[in-house]
Every structure is written in C-alpha cells, then in structure tokens.
Amino acid sequence: MKRYIFLVLILFSRNLQAADLKAVMEQANKAYTSQDFSKARELYEQILGAGKESAILYFNLGNACFKQNDHIKAILYYERAKRLAPQNEDIDFNLKIANQFVVDNIEQLPRPFFSRWWGNLADHSSADGWAKSSMLFFILFLVLLGSYFFSRSLRIRKLAFYASVFAGAVVVISFLLAARQYNCIKDRSSALIQCPRVTVKSAPSSTGTDLFLIHEGLKVKITDQLEKWREIELADGNKGWVTDSCLVRI
C-alpha cells in the first residue's frame, strides 16, 4: 500500500525538489537491497526523468538492470556512469562483467603510449574534479606569486618562486585534463548496438554489401551520418553503415 501511494506521489509531482529526489534515491536503494529490482529500477528512472543525473545513480540503475538480466541496458548505464566518474573502480568492474554477455569479441587497436598515458592520467578524476583542482592550484599559484613579489626574506622569495612555477604547471595540466574529460562527456559519438543482430553495410542504403555481423551490446563509435544511416567504427578499426534505430547513444 505504502509503495503505491509513493508511486502515485511520484507520478503526479513532476517538479520534485532535490530533497524529494534524495528520498526517492534512498527508497530505490532500499528496494534494491531487498531484491526488489524492478521497483528499484522504476524509482531510479524516475530520478533520471526529473532531469537529474549522477554517476552513482547510473551505476545503481545499471545494477538493477543487470539483476533483471537486461544486460544491454546495464552496459548502457555503466557506460554513462563511467563518463561521469571515470575513476570509479566499481563501475569498471561491473561493466567488465556485463560485457561478458556481449557476443562479439573485438580486439582493441593499440593506441600510442603517450595517448594511453594521457588517457590513464585523465581517468584518475572526472572533468569536474580536474576543474576544481585546476582552480585550487590557480589560487595557490596567485598566493605564491604574491609572496614572491612582496616577501622581504630572500629564502621565502626563492621558495615561493619555485613553488609558484610548480603550481602553475599543475594548473595548466589539470586544466587540459579537465578539458579532455569535458570533451569526452560532451562527445556523444559513442553508442551501443541495441538490436540483437545487425548486418553492417558498406554504404548507407539497404542494398549495400553486407560487411560483417555484430550483436547487441557492442560499443561503437559514430563517425558520420546520412539521413537515418550512421557510419560506425568498431574498436578494431572496421567501419560500416547501420541504421539509427539499432543504435543508442551513450
């Protein structure tokens, strides 16, 4: 009974306040803990429907989908969670398990080492995390610069100089990393295949030559589009055209 009242409440109040959303979140977590996954999923989706998002929300929703054996949706939500919190190890772990249900085994093309290192470094935090650290170090940099200019002691001035150079470098690097992560979030070119089986065509028309067959849950990159056709690129570098209806953007 209590549950229905709650659901009705949610349905009728479109503009939920943040505090209400938190209560819904708690309710959903409770439902998940008591193994009521369908209810948990419903509640998590309510929060998403209110136009809010968070890495934890996507992660929990992905878990609820996984427990209902909706592995494709689970992968989708994990991927979305990962975009917001690339540093979270739990998301990676669950995504790896969910990806075991994907039929296709694609070998990743190797990336050059600097690109890998840069990516790994960037994935230690989210865009906002890097932005905040860049900001803090900027303030620290200004303070150090000020003490360099106005300190009377020679030792303090020397120290402040080197420290400010370091802080400046950190500001620049974390700013660049924040920019990279931000672009990753804004970049909507990643997508999942949502049709059980898709034949990838060589041209954006149904008469094009069949190139290869892929299955649901595979992560692809959209590189071009023409009307309802999208050119996709697999992790191993293969390219082809599929219809929009088979893709869901991460």
Added chain:
Amino acid sequence: MLKKIVLYIGFLVTGLQVCGQETRLEMSAPNAVSAGDQFRLTFNINQKGENLTLPDLSNFDVLMGPSYSSSTSIQIINGKTSQSSEYSYTYILRAKQEGTFNIRPGSIEVNGKIYQSNSLTIQVVKGQPQTQASQQSGQQAEDENADIQSATVSHSEMFIRLELSKQQVFKGQQIIATVKLYANPNMPLAGFEEVNLPTYEGFYTQDIDIPQQINFKREVYHDKIYQVGVLKKTVIFPQQTGAITIKPFSITVLVQQRVRQRSFFDDFFAGVQTARAKLTSDPVTVSVRDLPSPPAGFSGGVGDFKLTSELSQNEVTTNDAVTLKLNISGTGNIRLIQSPKLNLAGDFEVYDPNATDNVKATDGGLSGTKTIEYLFQPRYEGTYKIPSIQFVWFNPSTGQYQNQSTQEYELKVLKGTGNQSAEVIRSVRKQDVQLIGQDIRFINQDEISLKSKGYSFYGSPLFWLVYLLGSVAFAVFFVVYRKKLAENANIALVRNKKANRVARKHLKTAAVYLSKQQSEAFYDSVLKAFWGYLSDKLSIPVADLKRETAIEGLEARNVEPGLIQEFLSILDQCEFIRFAPAGGNVAMQEMYDKAEGVISKMEKQIKR
C-alpha cells in the same frame, strides 16, 4: 640308582603321553546319496572302545555291519616312541526315501567313559538312472574315432559352472565367484588340460587361496548327485553398473574310459584309455546397481568397516614428525578405498598420506585392514587440535551410507632447537584464492549529489569567474600594495633626511626661549627636539618612544656608548629642571650648547 629312577620316570611319561591323547569318535558318510543306493557309514576312533551305540537310523536300511577293523602304528623318531591306533566300525546302509536326513551323534564307551561322535546330514535324492548305460552308449560312439581320443560327454554327465554368491549387487560390492566342475560320481577323471578360467571383465578381482589338490565332494545339483571339484575361487568387485556378463569359459578334462576289446588278442591292459572332453560353461550375468548419490567425503569403500585411529605423540617439539595412524578394518573393497582427507591448519607441513593394506581373501570375501599414516610436522609451538577425520562408506547390506569419525587429538608443540625461520621460508606455500562465483558489485549507497543533465562545473560561468576574479583580485592587490610600499619607503626616507633640520628648528625655538629667560619652555623645546629627532632617525613613532626603546635603537645603530651616556644625562637634566626650576641663564646656555653638540655628533654616527 638315580639312573633307574630317571628311566622309570621316562617310561611313565611315555605312558602318560599315550593316555594323554584325546579320544575322538568320528562318524563319516557321503553327504549325498541316491535313494536305493548303498553307502557306508563309518565310525573311527583312536582308542579301543566298546559298546558302540548307533544313532537312530530308521530312515535307512542297515544292510550290513558292523564290520570292525583296526590298525596300529608305532613310530620311533630319534628315540622317541609314539603310538597311534585306529579302530573303525563300518555299516553299509541304504536310503529308503528321498529327503534330507540328520543323523544324530553315535556314542562309544572307552575305559568306562562315553564319547560322542559328530552328527551328519545326508541328502538323499531320487534314484539315478543307470549311468552305466549312457556311458556305454558314449563309448560306442567313441569306438569309431578312438584314434583322436576325444570324448563327448553329455551335459548331465559332466559340466562346469560359475557359481556366484550374489547376482544382484551394488557397484563395488563383493561377490564370491567359484568355478566348479561337476561330474558323475562314477566317472573317473584323470586330469585337466587347457584350463581357461573366466576373465572377469568389468570387475576388480582378488583370488582366494584354495588347496592345489582338487578335493572332490559330493553335491546334489538339480536332484542329481555329482562329484564336485572347486577349481578356482575369486572375490570380484563390479566396477561398472548395469548388466555385466561374464563370458563363457572352457576347460578340457581328461576322462578315463574303458575300451571294449575288439578281439581276444588285444592287449589286456589297453582296456582303459584317456579321452579329452571339452567343457564350456554358460555365460553368467550380474546386474549391478549404482550407489545412491554419495555424500561429501565418500571414500569409495563398499562393505562393512570399522575405524580406529592413533596419534604417535601428544607432545612434540617443533619440526618433529608426528604420525596419525588410521586403521580401517572390515570386509569389502578395502584395496580400493581412498585415503580420507586430514584438514590441518597451515601451521603444519603435511606430507602425502602413506597407505598400506593387509588383506586376505577368504570364502567370506575380502577382509583385512588398511592402515593410512598421515605424517606432518608442526612449525610453531603452541597447542593445536588435530581435527577428526571422517570416513564415509557404503554398506550394501543396509543399502545406506555410513560414516565414522576419529576422535580429535590435542597436540602440544614445544619450541625446538632447529633453525625455525629457515625451515618456514622453505615450506611456505601460497594458494590462489578460489573464485566460487562472479557477480556485479553492490550498489553505491553514498549520499549522492544530483545535478542537472549535461551540467558540468568545467566550462560553467562560475568556473571562468573564479579565474577571472582571481586574476583581477591579484592585479588590484599587486598595484595597490606596491604603491603603498613605495609611499612608505619615501616617508621614512624624507623623515630621516629632515630629522636634523627639524631638530635644529626646535633648538632655534629653544634659543628664543633662552633669550626670553623662559626656562620651562626652553627645556621643553630641547626635549622635543631630542625625541623628535630620535623618532625620525630610528623610525619609531613618538608615542612608542621611551628611554629604553631609544637606547635600544641607538645601540642597534652602533652609536658610541659615551654619546649615549651624554644624551641620557641631557635627558635627565632637562626632565629634572622641568619639575624643579632652578639655575640661571648660564646653565641654560650651557645646556643649549651641549644639546646642539650631541645632535650633530649623533647625525654623524647614525648610519642609514
């Protein structure tokens, strides 16, 4: 004399020995006869007796008897004499009717004592058709091809059979398989050739020792009397389930046959010749049921077992070997039992258990003991519990699994003298964590901060504002602070430069008061001139300037102590005169000159 006594004693002893022999009355008869046939019932006794009392023989006709015979043998071995006598009474009986009859013990009186014999069971079957006739016909057929010396014997005359103790068993349950040769009692057997005993395919086998000499016994089979010889006895354990067929096996028996003389001139002794008869058995099928689903720790044992255990020591030093001995005894497939597991804590170096078995195959099946020795070395001192070992086996007679556990032992380990650490490093064994299942990680239940979709702090106005405001604030602070710093620097410099002039100005006003003879105002001006001068020179605000701070400031600027003393005396004098006006014009003029001198000297000595 002594010798004689010894001799008598010797005689007595031998006499006693004879008397000491146990008196036994033994009754013997064939255990199977056919009705109407004659047979012998014999009583044997090793002492001379009298008044033999026959048991009730109403089921038999006593045709003759008793016929009495005796034999005595005396043996002298290495001067020792032993004597044995055998007396026998024989009756010839005839069975009246079919059936199984029990003959109660007979008795005999020996030296006034009555001894009883054993009892007997005789099975009487229907009278046999005259076997002689069939033999004759066989012989006639034989005559034609006597050269190849082979005989065909009808199945009822002689056959071989595999006898199994059970034919419905569980997998692993023991069966006693006996290979038996059945032959007509009148058929003389000479020997065997080409003995192909059964190969028990699908079975684990263990032979039972039987005497080399085949002992024929009478036995009734399908209402006929046969002489039966046991050729082989084996304990077999089925290792498969389902119907297992033991393939037929064959044996060639040499039979002595009497050959009718073809003519009067034939050799008289050639009347008997040996013929070969090949016998083949029927296949035998055993139906084997699988065991019910085994519980954890099932050792594979099927049978009836008992478990005992023993710990070699209860108190040891580290790195001493300790043995836990496990004894499994009973009947069943002892050899096939796997050693149960001993789960010791990681503080022990455990070696593979050593199992030995001592098994005997008898008519009752395979029985014996299996000894399993668990050897282990404790590494650290302390008191440990040796956990109990569970042994699980299947009991086919109840059709259920049984288990028995050994007791728990307590082992006290004292510190040994050996190099412990080295020992430990050598024997550290790492084991991978076993993954049992895989599942996703649990949901994150932290307090969450929800934000609008697509919102990012990076690139938000607030983010840029922080940079902008930070830079602007820094620039403003930089400019303002710098300006103020420059101003401060100028004021100090100007005051320093002007100090002398200001002092002289004050002195001038003092000079005016001197000319007007206003002593109080004069001394006031002199003091003002000094304090103002020092305040400017030492960059100390007038309010903070005192005697002590002034001295400190002057000393810090390396002013000569003599000058400081002079300055202090002027200060003292001025203040003294201010409160106690005295002296005249001359003193005032003197003070004025002195003050002027001190200031000009200070001006020279205070370095900037």
